[in-house]
Amino acid sequence: MGATSIESFSSSGAELWEINSSTVIEQYQSDPRIEYIEPNYRVRTLGIPNDADFPKLWGMHNEGQTGGKVDADIDALEAWDISTGGEVVVAVIDTGVDYNHPDLTTNMWVNTKEIPNNNVDDDKNGYVDDVYGYDxxxxDGDPMDDVDHGTHCSGTIAGAGNNGIGVTGVNWQAKIMALKFLGAGGGSTADAIKAVDYAVKMGAxxxxxxxxxxxxxxQALYDTIKAADAQGHLFIAAAGNSGENNDGSRKGYPASYDLPNIIAVAATDHAxxxxxxxxxxxxxxxxxxxGVDIYSTISGNSYASFNGTSMATPHxxxxxxxxxxxxxxxxxxxxxxxxxxxVDLIPSLDGKTVTGGRLNAHKAVNYGDQPPPPPPGTPAPKACFTAVAKGLCVLLDASCSSPLEQITGYGWTITESKRKDLPIGGEQLFTCLNKTGTYTVTLTVKDNTGVSNTVSANLRLKLPRLGRRATGTDRDGNAVHTTSxxxxxxxxxxxxxxxxxxxxxxxxxxxxxxxxxxxAHVGQYADIVVFAEFPTPTETLWFMLDDQGIPQRWDGxxxxxxxxxHNVVLESIQEIAMYKGYFLLPGYMRVYFGYRLQDGTLVRNGESINVTITE
Structure with missing residues (x-):
């Protein structure tokens, strides 16, 4: 069908295909053998270069030297009184890194099992000459930066501290693993997936x-980051530079993936x-x-100031x-x-981020094993939610929690039997599940002092009712009583x-x-049947689904x-997943389903599922 498999990704189970027709995605979309098919999206860096010359590193320590607000910074100096860091590996997945830069060269991660420039995969990890990372x-094995973006980010993370030159990173001794998948024109999700897989595989x-x-x-990138979560990997991501609400219809990815190992980062200025x-x-x-006017390393032993959530993220x-x-x-x-x-709670981020605050390194490093107690007289948070269900979907709303103005985090968990969904943050949650059942919904709220409270409730979700009684006919077409x-x-x-x-x-x-x-029918053998009525101006067409799930013409x-x-042993509740994909023709369709006993008795829904399909 015009598609060739190029490579596969073990963490997500996805494959990269080369196609020669724009219609191939639509053709494969309804194929029951394929879980999903999507473009290999182009992504880009999120920093906005700016070559203005201004005093350095206000984000680490702000005394108002750039005209901003005193202490509008991450309190790095105070944090360094406790610790200046250590050799923790950070994978910078970006445009590469100038590993020869004098402020970075001592803090580059080195693959000690790889011999440089011998054109051999010495450590048998699938990559040749990957000494500092991979491109x-x-x-190839040379992740040298030719755009400056990744080098700039690396200087903020791990610029060598106390060496008498240039800048100081937040962690003075961190090790930068250079993973290049972006160039001047951006990069692809397929290459991003490989970079994340490499980072996890090599221990970052x-x-x-x-x-x-x-x-x-x-979905493939989502699955890759989710697989990284299972390996204990923290994925820190830039929120985006379009000035838009990621809660709305235009979302920035990968920051907006609803995964527990992602930290999504907005940018603040010196005020x-x-x-x-x-x-x-x-x-x-x-x-x-x-993330505004951030001074850091760039390629060629130089330094410059850039803007962007790209600059906020490495902090x-x-x-x-x-x-x-x-x-x-x-x-x-x-x-x-x-x-x-x-975080430091600041007005500009109130209602704009989950925490309502800006990063504080000193508080993070000085944070004890238990959350600090609330100030005297501060009421503990109380979790509360309402649920409005329709079919298999439900809107959960925690706005009845109190005191609402002090709650900074919401975690939802939805369980059914042994199945457990990952926690999802947010005051409201709209979700659709895939089967009828009684689900336990749990909400945990946390206030700005770190105190939490949890509440749970059971919720019954079910598909819409298609008539109290079904229509039954025997082999000769005579009506049969049924309570289905x-x-x-x-x-x-x-x-x-x-x-x-x-x-x-x-x-x-x-x-x-x-x-x-x-x-009376439970435990009997029966065939599950699915058929549809499709009226046209000249005649009524009937279709049925065969045992491959493919629509076939039917004479009625x-x-x-x-x-x-075929030959299904009927259970008291018989679930039928009829069709998933695209409809093929415009028009109006009535869908019926049911079961046919071995004696020929056909039991189907009396009221149809009605679908109007437009072009």
């Missing part, structure tokens, strides 16, 4: 990711204002950090490395919790299941139903109706 953009527990794109959700270009989001962006990555060096036993989840729990109850609907683009929808041919659907089987006669599933 995935050019597919922290990565700094100052890159992204808007509305370019990649503790949210930078005019910075993306934000009360539930999608975690905190702010200095957070540096603090994560500083904290990890100071307290090596901390897990990646604990690193994130401490960084987010110790049918429920079902169609979900468009992952939304709620409804019994009546209007959608376009370009939108994906998920059609499913379930039968509360007549007690019961004896020719093919089985969708």
């Amino acid at each position: 995935f953009a050019n597919k 527990k922290i990565s700094s990711n100052s890159w992204g794109c808007t509305n370019c959700y990649s 503790d204002n949210l930078a005019s270009f910075s993306n934000y989001g009360k539930t999608a962006v975690d905190l702010g950090a200095p 957070v990555s540096g603090v994560a490395a500083l904290l990890k060096a100071h307290k090596p036993a901390l897990t990646h989840s604990e690193l994130k919790e401490r960084i987010l729990s110790t 109850i049918f429920e079902g609907g169609v979900s468009v683009e992952g939304g709620e299941h409804q019994e009546q929808v209007t959608q376009s041919l370009r939108e994906t659907v998920d059609v499913r139903g379930e039968v509360e089987v007549d007690s 006669k019961p004896e020719t109706l093919l089985a969708f599933k």
Whole structure:
């Protein structure tokens, strides 16, 4: 069909294909053998270069030297009184790093198992001559920076401290693993995936990711970062530079992936204002950090000032490395919790980020094993939520929690039996599940002192009812009494299941139903059947799904109706996942499903699932 497999990614199970037609994605989208298919998106760096000459490193220590606000900084000097860092590896996934820069050369990660320039994969990791990292953009072992962006980020993280020249990074001795996948024209998600996989494989527990794109959700990249979470990897990401709300319809990725190992970073200026270009989001962006007029290393033994959430991100990555060096036993989840729990609350980030605050290195490093007690007279938080369910979807709202103005974090967990969804942050959560059941919803809220409170409730979700009683016919077409109850609907683009929808041919659907089987039929062998009525101006067409899930024309006669599933032992609740993908023709369609006993009795829903399909 015009597609060739190029390579596969072990962490996510995805494959990179080369296609020769723009229609191949649409052709494969409805193939039941394929879980998802998506473009290999182009992503770009998120820094905005600026060559203005101004006093250096206000983000580390701000005395108002640039006309800003005193102490609008990360309190690095105070943190360094406790620790100046250690040899924690940070993967800088970016445009590469000038590993010869005098302020970086002593702090470069070195793959000691690889012999330089011998054109041999000495350590058998699949990469040749990867001494300082790897260049995935050019597919070689030399990750030298030719754009300056990655080198600039590296100086903020790990510029050599106390060496008498240039700048000082947040962690004076951190080791930079240079992973290049971006060039002057950007890079691809496929190469980003390989860079993340390399970082995890080679032992980096922290990565700094100052890159992204808007509305370019990649399931393969999501799965890769999720797999990194399972390996204890903290993924720190720039929120984006379009000045938009990542909680809205235009989201910056990868920062907006809803994963527990991501820290999404906004940019602040020297007066503790949210930078005019910075993306934000009360539930999608975690905190702010200095990102305007940031002075750092660039290629060619030089220094320059850049702007961007790209510059804010390495401040957070540096603090994560500083904290990890100071307290090596901390897990990646604990690193994130401490960084987010110790921010300086500032008005410009109130309601704009999860924490409402800007990074503070000193508080993070000085943070004890337990959260500080609340000030006297401060009420403990109380978790509370309401749930409005429709079909298999539910809107959860925690705005009844109190005191609302002091709550800085929300964690949702949804469980059913042994299944457990990852916690999701935000005052509100809208989610759709894939089957009827009783789910336990748990909400944990945390206030600005670190005190938390948890509440749980059970929630019953079910598909829309398709008539109290089903329609039954025997082999001869005579009506048969049945007490079976049918429920079902169609979900468009992952939304709620409804019994009546209007959608376009370009939108994906998920059609499913379930039968509360007549007690007299439970335990009998039956064929599951799915068919649809498609009226046209000249005739009514009938279609049925065969046992491969492929639509076939049907003459409407019961004896020719093919089985969708053969010889199924009927359970009291029989679930039927009918179709997932794209509809092929515009028009109006009524969908029916049910079961046919071995004696020929056909039991189907009396009220149809009605779908209007537009071009």
